[in-house]
Amino acid sequence: MTEQLTSENGRTVLRMERALRHPAEKVWRALTEPSELAAWFPAAVELDLQLSGRITFAFEGEEDSDSGVIRAYDPPRLLEFTWGEEIQRWELIPTADGCLLTLTATYDDRPGSASFTAGWTLCLDALNEALGGSPVPRAHYALLHEYFVRTYGLDAGEVLTDGSLRFERQLTAPKEQVWPALHGLVAEGIEAGPARTAVEPTELSFEWQHGVVTWRLRDGNGGARLVLTQSGPAAQYLAPWREVIEELAAGLAAQTSAG
Missing domain, CATH: 3.30.530.20 (START domain)
Structure with missing residues (x-):
């Protein structure tokens, strides 16, 4: 190509x-x-x-x-x-x-x-x-x-200037289909605490030991646009969160292509 x-x-x-x-x-x-x-x-x-x-x-x-x-x-x-x-x-x-x-x-x-x-x-x-x-x-x-996504490196997250973490990822399924799959998704090393928000199907957040993890969904091109943010010390969690998001994306793509 x-x-x-x-x-x-x-x-x-x-x-x-x-x-x-x-x-x-x-x-x-x-x-x-x-x-x-x-x-x-x-x-x-x-x-x-x-x-x-x-x-x-x-x-x-x-x-x-x-x-x-x-x-x-x-x-x-x-x-x-x-x-x-x-x-x-x-x-x-x-x-x-x-x-x-x-x-x-x-x-x-x-x-x-x-x-x-x-x-x-x-x-x-x-x-x-x-x-x-x-x-x-x-x-x-x-x-x-x-x-x-893989060819362009669009699966990579970033550490922001305040030390927090952010991923923005286009998915191939609508947000209504993505929403149920977000519940219980936690990266290795993150201890999920009490829920902060749960606004179906656009926002889900919870506390962790050093801050807050927030999932947000909106309509994107061809499916939902997912944004994950994590406040608190974040650099060491880039790889674990990437693994979680890519497993989610792969599962949704497989469901979409089979449907």
Whole structure:
């Protein structure tokens, strides 16, 4: 795979490449014509194909739509637009047997990068198939997501300046499914004390011998976004908490992919 995750000016940059056995002009139509976008793009798109033209994105079953502006337009080579706060840049370079497609996405939600990459991987597979290419066998989205979490190191926690600990982890199951699994989860070396909060399905906290452990859940991209914090001395608990969270994530991904 060609996926690369970097940072630029404080923002996250995801770059993906695909060598396609189709001429650039044919792929350009699939990138810009709503009737062709419908075969592979994750949202319904309406766009005014000119520099500074408006572009809108609507998801099935949702009343509200997102919007953006075309920032660069050079057919059949370059299309760049905003999608909310995200910037997407689609580039085509002719090759001897087709063209090279490059997607560069710039955004702020680094913990969501595995979800974005897994989703775009499946979309680009669908694009290739819609153009007449062969289907690409892939793992289920949830398992593909977990692969990119490990590839990008998104399973790592951090020790904050005050000495406390924090993990932020995108999961592949909704928070209502994650919530019951949080009860009783304790890292090695942590002695769980009295509960502090239990607000289903968004917050669960308890005291431990040197502070407070708090689980928080909210809606994320493709599932719940989990944030774990632990006050008090924390550095020695990074590895134990990572093990707990990754075991939880793996179990949820297995359930999701089997469902």
